[in-house]
Amino acid sequence: MAVINGVPAAVRRLARRPGAGARTGSPPQLRTPGRLRHAAVALVLCTAASWGAISLAVGQGQAVVGAAGSRTIPAVMDTGEAAYRLADADRVASAGFASGAAALTGPGRQYQDDLKSAHQALARVAEHGTPGAGGGAQLETVAGLLVEYSGLIAQAHATEGSEGLSSAYLGYASQLMHRPGDGILARIEQLRAGEREQLARQRRSAWTAPLLLVAVLAPAVLGLLLLVRTQLFLRRHFNRRINPCLLAATVLLATLAGWTATSLLGVDSAFARTGDREVPRLAAAWQVRTAVAAAAGNDTAAVVRGEPAAKVAAGFYQYSGTLTDREITSELVDRALTRQPDFRGALADLLLPDLAVPVGPGVAADRETALHTLRDYRAFVGAHNALQLGAATGRPGLAQAAAGASPEQLGGAHDALDLDLAAITDLGKRRLAEGAAAARPGFGLPVAVPVLCAAIAVLCGLGLWPRIEEYRAVTR
Amino acid sequence: MTAGRGPVRAGAASALALLLVALSVLCGCSAGSARQVVHVLGPWTGAAEETFRAVVAPFERQTGITVEYQGSAESDSVLADRVAGGAPPELAVFDSPRKVATYARAGRLTALDGLLAASDGGSDYGPGWAELGAVDGTPYAVPVTATVKSLVWYSPRSLDDQGRQPPRDWARLTALSGEAAAAGIAPWCVGLADGSASGRPGTDWLEDIVLTQSGLEVYDGWASGRIAWASPQIRLAWQTWGATIAEDRLRGGRRGALNGRFGDNGAFLLAHNPQCLLEHADSAAIGNYRQYNPPPKPGQDIDFTRFPAVDPRYDGDLEVAGDLVAMVHGTPGARRLLTFLTSADAQSRWVAGGTVLSPDRAVPPAAYPDELSRRLARTLLEARAVRFDASDQMPQELQDAFYRAVLTFVDDPSRLDELLAGLDRIAASLGR
Numbered sequence: 001m002a003v004i005n006g007v008p009a010a011v012r013r014l015a016r017r018p019g020a021g022a023r024t025g026s027p028p029q030l031r032t033p034g035r036l037r038h039a040a041v042a043l044v045l046c047t048a049a050s051w052g053a054i055s056l057a058v059g060q061g062q063a064v065v066g067a068a069g070s071r072t073i074p075a076v077m078d079t080g081e082a083a084y085r086l087a088d089a090d091r092v093a094s095a096g097f098a099s100g101a102a103a104l105t106g107p108g109r110q111y112q113d114d115l116k117s118a119h120q121a122l123a124r125v126a127e128h129g130t131p132g133a134g135g136g137a138q139l140e141t142v143a144g145l146l147v148e149y150s151g152l153i154a155q156a157h158a159t160e161g162s163e164g165l166s167s168a169y170l171g172y173a174s175q176l177m178h179r180p181g182d183g184i185l186a187r188i189e190q191l192r193a194g195e196r197e198q199l200a201r202q203r204r205s206a207w208t209a210p211l212l213l214v215a216v217l218a219p220a221v222l223g224l225l226l227l228v229r230t231q232l233f234l235r236r237h238f239n240r241r242i243n244p245c246l247l248a249a250t251v252l253l254a255t256l257a258g259w260t261a262t263s264l265l266g267v268d269s270a271f272a273r274t275g276d277r278e279v280p281r282l283a284a285a286w287q288v289r290t291a292v293a294a295a296a297g298n299d300t301a302a303v304v305r306g307e308p309a310a311k312v313a314a315g316f317y318q319y320s321g322t323l324t325d326r327e328i329t330s331e332l333v334d335r336a337l338t339r340q341p342d343f344r345g346a347l348a349d350l351l352l353p354d355l356a357v358p359v360g361p362g363v364a365a366d367r368e369t370a371l372h373t374l375r376d377y378r379a380f381v382g383a384h385n386a387l388q389l390g391a392a393t394g395r396p397g398l399a400q401a402a403a404g405a406s407p408e409q410l411g412g413a414h415d416a417l418d419l420d421l422a423a424i425t426d427l428g429k430r431r432l433a434e435g436a437a438a439a440r441p442g443f444g445l446p447v448a449v450p451v452l453c454a455a456i457a458v459l460c461g462l463g464l465w466p467r468i469e470e471y472r473a474v475t476r
Numbered sequence: 477m478t479a480g481r482g483p484v485r486a487g488a489a490s491a492l493a494l495l496l497v498a499l500s501v502l503c504g505c506s507a508g509s510a511r512q513v514v515h516v517l518g519p520w521t522g523a524a525e526e527t528f529r530a531v532v533a534p535f536e537r538q539t540g541i542t543v544e545y546q547g548s549a550e551s552d553s554v555l556a557d558r559v560a561g562g563a564p565p566e567l568a569v570f571d572s573p574r575k576v577a578t579y580a581r582a583g584r585l586t587a588l589d590g591l592l593a594a595s596d597g598g599s600d601y602g603p604g605w606a607e608l609g610a611v612d613g614t615p616y617a618v619p620v621t622a623t624v625k626s627l628v629w630y631s632p633r634s635l636d637d638q639g640r641q642p643p644r645d646w647a648r649l650t651a652l653s654g655e656a657a658a659a660g661i662a663p664w665c666v667g668l669a670d671g672s673a674s675g676r677p678g679t680d681w682l683e684d685i686v687l688t689q690s691g692l693e694v695y696d697g698w699a700s701g702r703i704a705w706a707s708p709q710i711r712l713a714w715q716t717w718g719a720t721i722a723e724d725r726l727r728g729g730r731r732g733a734l735n736g737r738f739g740d741n742g743a744f745l746l747a748h749n750p751q752c753l754l755e756h757a758d759s760a761a762i763g764n765y766r767q768y769n770p771p772p773k774p775g776q777d778i779d780f781t782r783f784p785a786v787d788p789r790y791d792g793d794l795e796v797a798g799d800l801v802a803m804v805h806g807t808p809g810a811r812r813l814l815t816f817l818t819s820a821d822a823q824s825r826w827v828a829g830g831t832v833l834s835p836d837r838a839v840p841p842a843a844y845p846d847e848l849s850r851r852l853a854r855t856l857l858e859a860r861a862v863r864f865d866a867s868d869q870m871p872q873e874l875q876d877a878f879y880r881a882v883l884t885f886v887d888d889p890s891r892l893d894e895l896l897a898g899l900d901r902i903a904a905s906l907g908r
Contacts, residue, residue: 137546140557144550148672155880165887168734172674175737179671182521182549305735 032237033471036464039230043249043460046223050253051453054260057216058446060207061264065271068202069436072195073279075128077432079192080286082121083185086146087290088418089114090177091297093153094170095411097160097304099403106157115150125191138191145184149176167305174301178294185290196283203275208268213261220257223456224250230464238467245463249456256452263445266438274435282428284350288323289421291346292380295319296414299387303402309392316384323347328378336374347377350424366427373420376413383413512541512809517555518569518799521547523763527829534825535816541809559584559804566810570617570800572868573608579802580611586806588615591814600820604862605835609800617802618818621832624759624856625795625865626684626783633777634750643754646688646784653725656753662727664720665744665752667736668883675879677738678717678886679867681756683795685713689786692793692861699866701908705899711892716786718889727752730886739764746772756783758797759852763831774848782855792860797868798835827853877902 092111096102126139156169177184206212227250234243298315324345326332335341340356354370383401387410390398405412520528525547532543548554551569558564564584570576579585588609601619609617628649630642638661643649656663670676687695690709697703698710723729727744728736742765744751755761765771765778772778785791801817803810816822823834824843833853834843844850856862867875881895 137548137554140554141548141550144553147553152672152674159884162884162887164731164734165884168669168674168731168883168887171735172669172671175669176671 033468035233036468036471039226039233040460040464040468042226043223043230043464044457046219046226047253047453047456047460049219050217050223050256051449053216053219054256054449055446057207057212057264058260058449061267062440062446064202064205064207065267065439068199068271068275069440071128072199072202073274073432073436075125075195076192076199076279076283077286077429078121078124078128079188079195080283080290082118082125083188083192084286084290084293085114085118085121086177086184086188087293087297089118090174091293091300091414093156093173094297094300094304095403097156097166097170098300098399099411100399102157103160107153111153115146119146122188125195135191135194138187138194142184142187142191145176145187149173149184152176167301170301171305174297178298185294192283196279199275199279203271208271210265210268213264216260216264217257220253220260223253224257227253227460234467238470243463245459249459249463252452252456252459256449256456259445259448267440270435270439274432274439278428278432278435281350281353282425282432284346285421285425285428288346288350289418289425291319291323292377292414292417292421295384296380296410299384299410300402303387303391303398307391309388312388312391316388320381323377328374328381330378333371333374333378336371341374347374369420369423369427373417373424376417376420379407380410380413380417383408383410512539512807514541514543514567514807514809514813515565516543516545516567516569516801516813517551517558517565518545518547518801519549519551519571520545520569520799521549523829524831527826527831530829531817531822531825532813535813535822539809539812541812543813555804564804566803566805566807567801567814568804569620570802571797573617573800573864574869574871576609576617576800576802577611579804580614580616584804585616586803588618588803588811588814591615591618591811591818600838601818601835602837602857602862605798608798608864609802617800618814619798619800619835620817620823621826622796622798622835622856623833624852625680625797626687627757627759627761627780627852627855628783629745629755629757629761629765629778629780630753631745631750631772631777632775632779634745634753638753640753642779642781643784644781645788646786649784650720652753653720657722657724661750662752663725663754665727665736665741665755666721666733667738667741668733668886669736670738673879675882676867677757678882679878680758680795680865681717681720682713682882683866684756684783685716685786686710686866687793687795687863688783688790689713689716691787691790692863695863695866699863699869701870701903701906705903706893706896711896714885714892714896718885718892721886733886734883742768746777759833759856760831762848762852766830774846779848780852794856794859794862795865796856796859796862797865871906871908874899874902874906874908 089111092114093107096105096108096111101108122139122142126136129135152169152173156166156173159165159169175183178186180186202208227246231243231246231250234240234246295316298319299312302312302315322345324343324347326343328343332341332343336355340352351370351373354366355374357367386408387398387401389395390401401409403409403411405415407413407416516528518528525545528545528547529543532545535541536543546554546565552575555564555568559579568579570579576585605619605622606615608619609615628643632642635642638656638659640652640655641648643652653663666677668675668677683695686698686709689712694703694709698705698707703710721730721733726733739761741752741755741757742761745753745755746765746768759780762774762778782794785793801814803814818836820836820838823836823839826832827834827839827843827849828845830845830849833849833856835856837857839853841850841853844853867878870878877899881899884891884895
């Protein structure tokens, strides 16, 4: 096909005004049958180009969105879940020593369930394949460190009779879990950062960019212009008001272009909603749960080790400091009942979208859960403050206050808050699943493209062939 | 005909362009596949990894060989997985001769006959170093970094303020400890917490005491399993250590030592109002101290002395450690890299970072970044005899038990007999 400046020669010839060739000294003007043949060829070419461009864009878009939906997003979520389960396992291990249950039950069922869930989540991350050369090695390292962690917890239980030694082993295990930079949770966070970077790359992919539409629809638009021009040409030369076949082809091509635009823009919009809103919110839910478990675990371990009040406070805020930038007062909670409360941090990122929604049918439950979470977070910090005060004043029964299950004790306050956060996590999972389903391109368009394009080509042929034959008959 | 030439020409031009693009892609691919890659697996991460990458950068430029390094704190288990999975790296870094021996005896390593001799950089390893990587007389690994274990760090400023002298012999060390404790200042900062290797810092103490109290022969016999844990010499070493780290001699007491994190002691040693006067740590500790703000001035805020010999007859013997590189999957590129790593040029680049020393005497003192590092290097190279960390020579199970025994001993020194008997039982079960 001869192409000059991106325009097929057949199209250029058809578009040339009568007599223009004579004035510019270019080859003599084509006669009507020649122009009709060129029009037919140009229309078929435009249709074929539309077929190719739309199929390519839809196929590649499907590949990018499919990879994000089936691999990257689950990996982001699985790393988040693994981190939470491990932080909770560490909390539960300390709570067992604080309550005295460790002597009877060992690490306990909850600890084992947490570790099992964490291993399963990490196995899923490995199954999805981690991005970059370092991801696999990081996973291998985490797996090795988890074995060591379990060994240290086992050692803490083995030395349970010796208070100093068992609490020391508990501390070594916690250190291994929480050490900044190269601890287990820090390494999982690095994995998660890699996955989120991969998701951002997928979001930036040219195959899901709205601008791609310009290139994808260019052949279809050119085809539509050509169809209109051909229709006008036939009207001038054959005294026909309308060519039904070309009209039908025009309608089909316009439908195809519209369908493509709607589908690609819809996928992009849903992908943006999923990648920019639902994934960060669910990731924030795991992050908040991890921080809350780590903060509670820190307090409990500090009590077991008999650490001073200042150290209890420093450790707690090391983990909870990212959750809110200010104290959650009763005034702030009251304000949340009527309007959006003013605070920042990971907890705010998680709760404010639901608290910002005005009260109304369908959203009340989500709003109520967010409010409940805010109240329970306040109670959780209150339980910590009471524990810290107890440590400062040497109050007896600190271990019970740390591990106890009543609402004013740290264990109970943590469990209530975690229950709220679990509900938010489930809500986030549901929203993410809906968003991911919407972002998945439908199978209708890929199937319809070849059918519609073939129909358009046939209709163009049917519309122009009788006119060409008329000239042939006259010539004979 | 004229009208048909355009499309024909355009088609031919397009075909030619496509052919050229395809050829260039193919050329690119074949050029990429021809580039040699040497995979290295090691325990260095963070600053140590950056140092290694800087060391091998000139090698990559000069040879065109790409070095792909994978650093992991769990490099031992990663290596085991890789070997079992049939995809081992060409080179692996080991932190103990025992691990080299395990892989060599399993037939997993390629012998390095003549490699140190073939080093074109004129390397000159000190006595005992070249033999560290040998298994049953065959060289399988070469040491590329070294650390001195037998050191006591102190702050000259703090000692001056209290009118005390650095403890250069055992008598002065015990005197200083006793006087400081009597004055209400804990002489020692000890941190035994080190993740799964918790207790390891205590084993370094014990090894130094065995080495300088009973000599090389006992040390070698104990490390290799010929001398029992419950023998008088080893028992004496534990008792000597127990007296040195009595409750009032430790910052935070025994519990503080158990819960204190190894590597965090600089904050207490270097503080304006120091909470301890001395720390037993290896030469790599200087890297930790340098991280404090403001960084301590070598010779004024931080300095070291060799761990004083308990028995003056053994003064000058030094406990050391280091990293050894072995060839797991032999290729010409891997051998070239290994030769390069043991060259004086590469070793000079390595020590410039100031956290590791070189066992190579050909490395000029000027390669070290400061006077303190140069003194550390001199301490290493001028030692009368060097011995590798004993716990690193023991089987893994015994090494782990040794670490745990240290923790139990610090928690309750009265359990010494029980601990030594337990260690002997484990050693016996391992055929030692």
